[in-house]
Amino acid sequence: MSRIGRKPIAIPAGVDVTVGGDNLVTVKGSKGTLSQSIHENMEIAIDGSIIMVHRPDDSRLNRSLHGLSRTLIANMVEGVSQGFKKELDIVGVGYRAQKQGNSLVMNLGYSHQVIMPEIEGITIEVPAPGKVVVNGSDKQKVGQFAAEIRKKRPPEPYKGKGVRYTGEHVRKKEGKAGKGKK
Secondary structure, eight states, rough: OTTTTSSSOOOOOTTEEEEEEEEEEEEETTEEEEEOOOTSSSSSEEEEEEEEEOSSOOOHHHHHHHHHHHHHHHHHHHHHHHHHEEEEEEEETTTTEEETTTEEEEEOSSSSEEEEETTTEEEEEETTTTTEEEEEEEEHHHHHHHHHHTTTTTTTTTTTTEEEEOOOOOOOOOGGSSOOOO
């Protein structure tokens, strides 16, 4: 049995969870409302302040869907109650970010500025010129938007300049001068 799939999901105070037709799970909380359609094979039971996900049998498809379904619902519950955030660091001389209106404007060493408008459900904060924080209630949207920001100038392996996640380790290579003579 799936270790993740059989774990109960606790519903915190202030969060409302409903299961509609076609296993459409809707979660409402202080940070917003999220909906996700869960596969019809999964059985979702709400008992007071606990959600349980059950599978009908041990077929390969149902085993793989069991943990996935539970994790999707748990992420929705956590997202509408606490929210998710990804922090990015901008490293390099002259590399910086700033917020202009609802857009993130970054100088990343190109001849032009890189402008990324906020998408629905995502908020961008720039506490310092070298730091960007992406917040939102949908874990997938937050992670995707942070990945798109990082993709604009990924960290290069020689000097480490570029956009990276906070805490990400970038392996640095030696340059041509570091190579041993034969």
